[in-house]
Amino acid sequence: MSYPYELDNATLWDAGYQSGRLYFTLAQGAAEHIELPTGLACNDRIGGCDVELPTFRAFVEGLYDSYSRTNSAVLQGLWRGLLVTSLVLLDMAGSSITLSAEHEEALRNEMASVGRSMGAPNWRQYRNP
Template sequence: MSYPFELGGETLWDAGFRTGQLYASLARGTAEFLELPSGLTPNDQGGCDVEVESFRAFVEALDGIYSSTGNQVLHGLAHGLLVTSLVLLERAGGEITLTHRYAAALLAEKAAQARVMA
């Protein structure tokens, strides 16, 4: 069983059911923390539709927290969600500009993560 993330009928990421549920839950909770929409909406196929501009704003805000905090716990908590979100955003045709000291490492991790996100 899968948990598809879709844009206009195209599957961007056909996550495993539990993986997709966890990702969507983490995104939902983080969006609440950031006080903005995640850009992910549950759909009738048992996954989520991606609204690119809202999702881009969410990923940008998540990156802002990740790159600016001195709190290692907050940094670590945001890390996995951010890397996966960068892959999904790219597949949706969106992008954000990474200019901070973590940019090169995040881009390398995004490329590696993209290879395992079927």
């Protein structure tokens, strides 16, 4: 059983049911915390989520801003998994955000690993040369 994430009737990420539902739930919780909508909407027709790209991109920017602003290792750790998955999903939708030099190498390396697991077609591009 899967939990697909779709944009304009094209599947971006055909997540496993558990992974897809957990990502959606974590994104909803983070959205409440940063006071931004996720851009993810449950779709009963496909049993997954539709992605509304401009709203989702703004959500990912908000996640990254929250991640970047904190000096707390605990908060950064809590943000990081959701952020990396969101960055890969955003890339799979054909969009991206600018990462600071301070975070770019580490996040891109994690994106390569997560992207491979998510079936991202271009996961190798995340690694810095």
